[in-house]
Amino acid sequence: xxxxxxxxxxxxxxxxxxxxxxxxxxxxxxxxxxxxxxxxxxxxxxxxxxxxxxxxxxxxxxxxxxxxxxxxxxxxxxxxxxxxxxxxxxxxxxxxxxxxxxxxxxxxxxxxxxxxxxxxxxxxxxxxxxxxxxxxxxxxxxxxxxxxxxxxxxxxxxxxxxxxxxxxxxxxxxxxxxxxxxxxxxxxxxxxxxxxxxxxxxxxxxxxxxxxxxxxxxxxxxxxxxxxxxxxxxxxxxxxxxxxxxxxxxxxxxxxxxxxxxxxxxxxxxxxxxxxxxxxxxxxxxxxxxxxxxxxxxxxxxxx
Amino acid sequence: xxxxxxxxxxxxxxxxxxxxxxxxxxxxxxxxxxxxxxxxxxxxxxxxxxxxxxxxxxxxxxxxxxxxxxxxxxxxxxxxxxxxxxxxxxxxxxxxxxxxxxxxxxxxxxxxxxxxxxxxxxxxxxxxxxxxxxxxxxxxxxxxxxxxxx
Numbered sequence: 001x002x003x004x005x006x007x008x009x010x011x012x013x014x015x016x017x018x019x020x021x022x023x024x025x026x027x028x029x030x031x032x033x034x035x036x037x038x039x040x041x042x043x044x045x046x047x048x049x050x051x052x053x054x055x056x057x058x059x060x061x062x063x064x065x066x067x068x069x070x071x072x073x074x075x076x077x078x079x080x081x082x083x084x085x086x087x088x089x090x091x092x093x094x095x096x097x098x099x100x101x102x103x104x105x106x107x108x109x110x111x112x113x114x115x116x117x118x119x120x121x122x123x124x125x126x127x128x129x130x131x132x133x134x135x136x137x138x139x140x141x142x143x144x145x146x147x148x149x150x151x152x153x154x155x156x157x158x159x160x161x162x163x164x165x166x167x168x169x170x171x172x173x174x175x176x177x178x179x180x181x182x183x184x185x186x187x188x189x190x191x192x193x194x195x196x197x198x199x200x201x202x203x204x205x206x207x208x209x210x211x212x213x214x215x216x217x218x219x220x221x222x223x224x225x226x227x228x229x230x231x232x233x234x235x236x237x238x239x240x241x242x243x244x245x246x247x248x249x250x251x252x253x254x255x256x257x258x259x260x261x262x263x264x265x266x267x268x269x270x271x272x273x274x275x276x277x278x279x280x281x282x283x284x285x286x287x288x289x290x291x292x293x294x295x296x297x298x299x300x301x302x303x304x
Numbered sequence: 305x306x307x308x309x310x311x312x313x314x315x316x317x318x319x320x321x322x323x324x325x326x327x328x329x330x331x332x333x334x335x336x337x338x339x340x341x342x343x344x345x346x347x348x349x350x351x352x353x354x355x356x357x358x359x360x361x362x363x364x365x366x367x368x369x370x371x372x373x374x375x376x377x378x379x380x381x382x383x384x385x386x387x388x389x390x391x392x393x394x395x396x397x398x399x400x401x402x403x404x405x406x407x408x409x410x411x412x413x414x415x416x417x418x419x420x421x422x423x424x425x426x427x428x429x430x431x432x433x434x435x436x437x438x439x440x441x442x443x444x445x446x447x448x449x450x451x452x453x454x
Contacts, residue, residue: 058349058350058372058373058448059373061349061350061450063347063349063450064349064375064378064450067347067450067452067453068453071452071453155344155347158347158348159339159347159348162347162348162349163335163348163351166350166351207377207453214375214376214427217373217427217428217429218373218427221373221429256426259425261403261405261406263410266421269417269419269420269421270408270410270417270419270420270421271420271421271422271423272405272406272420272421272422272423273423273425274400274405274422274423274424274425274426275425276400276425276426277425277426278376278425278426278427
């Protein structure tokens with residue numbers, strides 16, 4: 001009887017020892033990777049790392065702008081994408097993080113159009129850059145590669161890649177590396193602006209022009225993130241460039257008209273309609289100046 | 305023998321008490337489930353994993369706050385999934401500055417909705433607050449998905 005009890009106790013002990021939570025798994029996964037000091041930001045911060053976690057979380061999304069470009073009926077153009085040929089030139093943590101954002105936005109654009117022809121190049125480039133800043137463990141390269149190779153379940157390709165970017169972002173924020181997370185966000189924003197601008201130059205569209213104007217709000221949130229690291233000379237350069245864009249944005253006027261929100265139940269689902277109006281006033285000249293300026297910043301990053 | 309049995313029971317309670325996660329649903333599993341609940345017609349944008357303790361007697365229920373940027377002329381879907389391991393049912397409220405613009409729980413009718421669509425007409429920062437009904441302990445995922453451009 002005593003023996004039986006001992007066996008049960010040992011079994012329980014083994015069971016509890018094996019059943020680790022995801023958090024502990026994640027911890028052990030991340031502790032497998034030594035993080036060089038150059039990647040950690042040790043400068044003085046205007047906003048604490050703790051407060052940084054509370055800052056707006058989805059400043060730029062590779063999905064929404066690509067969806068808008070597709071929704072207005074503009075065809076896919078491969079030439080708009082940043083080349084992955086020089087991925088080895090992204091040789092510092094700063095460049096790798098920016099590059100991750102840029103290729104992330106390009107991947108979103110390709111996924112939105114279900115163009116898998118060159119997706120493999122982009123997920124390989126992203127994996128390489130993510131490994132370079134020790135977040136490659138969050139990028140599920142093998143699953144994405146399998147989906148692309150079999151040309152199957154393309155919706156999952158978008159979901160998994162966006163989820164992986166969110167996981168990288170969360171991990172960086174939670175591990176005092178928000179400087180890199182901010183750069184990824186900046187990269188996504190800069191490339192999304194490029195995709196919008198390049199599309200507008202080919203086929204002018206009021207919804208797309210308005211989207212450029214709207215970015216005044218997004219850019220001010222992005223600058224809040226980046227300015228936190230302005231003591232770093234590399235950040236300072238990027239901030240100076242984007243400050244010039246912000247100066248041009250002063251010409252864009254955004255006004256509001258308040259409305260009453262309505263809620264209706266449709267097929268068992270609650271639907272809220274916000275009835276506020278937002279007017280964006282942007283001249284053609286300002287539009288082109290913003291597009292050209294952001295393009296210059298983008299080209300400086302990708303040409304290296 | 306009796307002493308040994310008591311020791312066994314105490315030991316088992318200790319082990320189980322310290323390992324809530326042995327068979328527990330993880331946040332990531334909940335995200336995957338929530339993605340299926342959201343449906344195939346929408347595109348995943350962001351997930352918020354919320355774990356809150358039960359409210360202490362006489363205190364307000366704990367709350368989780370997140371700021372998100374939403375774009376005008378866009379329909380979003382918020383899907384709320386509660387972990388089966390906890391009693392708490394998550395109530396989310398989305399505010400534009402000080403005004404409530406979306407929620408999944410209508411106090412007047414007492415109806416609780418796992419999915420809520422939000423047709424956004426103003427680009428800007430919105431604040432999402434999540435708490436568990438009646439201040440119970442809970443684990444939930446609030447999933448933000450893109451539905452379409454309006």
